[in-house]
Amino acid sequence: TRLIVDLSGCHPTKKPHPASLCNALNDALGGRLAVSAVSTTRSGNLILHASAPACSAQALAAHRSLVWSTISPLLGITDLAEPPMYPADPWHKVVFHRVPLMQPGALPSDRDFIREVAKRNQLPGTQYRIGNVRFLLERDKAPREEVTVRVDFIEQEDARRFLRDGIFLFGSHCRATRYKPRS
Known part of the structure; x- marks a missing residue:
């Protein structure tokens, strides 16, 4: 399952490697939940791929503040409040x-x-x-x-x-x- 981090209202100044984002998130989540991969949509939003079956997009969304405080410095975003995050439904x-x-x-x-x-x-x-x-x-x-x-x-x-x-x-x-x- 996937969690979308909607970055349409901001412009990241850094573009970290997906593995860096993934590792930082997994360290912050402390083994309770896990992210398998991080990808970017054409419109610039992040997609966090939850490690199934132990983790789901809904479980990641429940930790949205932790997710945002972990990835925002890596993206070089310091002045934006927590953006919308939502499970990726079928398009x-x-x-x-x-x-x-x-x-x-x-x-x-x-x-x-x-x-x-x-x-x-x-x-x-x-x-x-x-x-x-x-x-x-x-x-x-x-x-x-x-x-x-x-x-x-x-x-x-x-x-x-x-x-x-x-x-x-x-x-x-x-x-x-x-x-x-x-x-």
Whole structure:
């Protein structure tokens, strides 16, 4: 199981090796709980992989103050209160088609894309409701004016809304479909 540490409201000044974070957390937890790995999402959030079966994301979340006081100095973050932490539920993946680019071939950053979703679609707290953004590009294609984007929503209701209504992005209405992984 995984615990997300939502760092969207800050900018770490250090990027420690995952093993350093993992070892520091395991030392701080004192053997009561254990973290197998630490990874980073494209949007910059941390994912703490709990060592199953002895540990769960919920058990780690119960020690959120200890988790934050352990990792914040390693990340070089000294001025931020404890950020949101939540167990990683299954993502609700939606694909948006024909998303226009401001300049052909110039993809927006994940943060800019998330801001655009919030701005055009009245989705408050968007940075806490979107897990990942992935631009689905074909290899060896010339720069495009439109792209397809997969967005992983944390809340199923957000995914359902956009599947039903589509989404407004960069001045256009874009069609939405449920993501189907390639087999």
